[in-house]
Amino acid sequence: MLKTLRRGHRAPQPEDAGPDWRPAEDLVWIDLLKPTKAEELAVEAALGLQLPTVEEMQALEPSSRLYQECGGTFMTATLLARSHADAPFPTPVTFVLAKGLLVTLRYEELKAFSIFAERAPESDFASGTAALLGLMDAIVERLARTLDDMGDKVQIASNAIFNRPKGGNFRPLLTDLSQAQSVTSLTRGSLNSLARTLSYAALASEIAADPECRAHLEALQRDVQSLTEHASYQSSHIAFLLDAALGLINIEQNGIIKFFSVVAVVFMPPTLIASIYGMNFDVLPELHWKAGYPLALLSMLVAAAIPVLWFKRRGWL
Known part of the structure; x- marks a missing residue:
């Protein structure tokens, strides 16, 4: 799909790009979204440029992503798509x-x-450079919004971790934190890529010759740097919360194991006494005592009480 934005027009409009297509004189922005081969060829022929292929756009080498050719400045950034979906x-x-x-x-x-297309009528961009900086503003704002939303999710998870009742389910909290960590990491990668793009944009003649554009670009670079630092802090905070959640899980599991260990030790001596008097031997003199049964019960209680008192003295209970 090919859309174009003209000066003074309300929004980008789709156009049919045939072999004889030429950009209008008041055109400031050409947006190619999943373009067909015919649309790519039409834009290349009209502007005398060679647009990069998908493989070149995905390449890691700066020479494939950031370069100047045929009077044009080419910059490829990796941005975050569907940040609020299940799988960004x-x-x-x-x-x-x-x-x-x-x-x-x-x-x-x-x-x-x-967002940029909605703002275009109010901004009335006079050139492609102004449109680029306006679009970068929208991208930075969107990444900032994504970090804020993930920060809210992290704060909710943090409160739930440290204020949850005993025996609560950790699975939803760990799922939310893992998703927040993933989105934050992808956002940080996008910010790093955007920072390189903005640095290279300063070499474009259209920006280098305009003090206002240079000032706008420097403000964008500061915003990106600030957001990158915030993303790093948020990522470390999420890692801390994940460690804290896992630590609390271990503490609860240790408490359960400790409880069953104490119960086993407490009931072990009474079980021994009951086992002795449950044996089928003829010569057990206590079996014929009138006080044998109450003495056996008393022995069991004393044998159970001794480990409990000893555990309390050691501070294990």
Whole structure:
């Protein structure tokens, strides 16, 4: 799908990109979402550029992700898709600044792009550079929102861990923390990728020649750096909570084992006494005592009380 945004227009509009397609004079943004081969070829022919392939977008080498070619600045960042779904995942997005236009190439729906498209009528971007910086604002804001949402989930889990009743189920808490850790880690990876993209964007002639754009870009870099540090702290906090939850599980399990161990030791001497007088021997003089039965019961109680008193003196009970 190919959408374009023009100056003064309310929102990006879809266009049919045929062989003779050419960008309008007031065009500022071309958005390629899961483009067909015909749409890619039409944009490349119209702008005189060679858009990267999916393999190049996913490559780790900076020369494949960040480069300048044919008068255009190509920047590929790995962003987080479906951050609030059950299975978020990273996806590459390419930003191209060329001939006063912004071209974006992506293969997944991203909430930040929808937010940017909704704001476009109010901002009235005058150039592709302004559109790029506005889009970066929306992406950073979206990543910040994701971290805040994960932080709220972590706080709820933290309160539940340290204020839960004994014997409560830890499984939902561990599941929530594991998901928060995964999303936070993916968000941090996106922020690192975005930081490299913003650093390279400063080399674009459209930004280097405009002091206002440079100031805007520096503000974005500071925001990304701050969010990266926050993501690192949040990740370490989640790791601490996971360790605390596992520690509490071990404490509860040790308490259960301790209880059964004490019960076993307490009942072991009475069981021994009962076993002795339950043996089928003819010569057991106590069997004929009138006081034999109460003495046996008393012996059992004394034998059970002695381990209990000893455990209490040692502080085990």
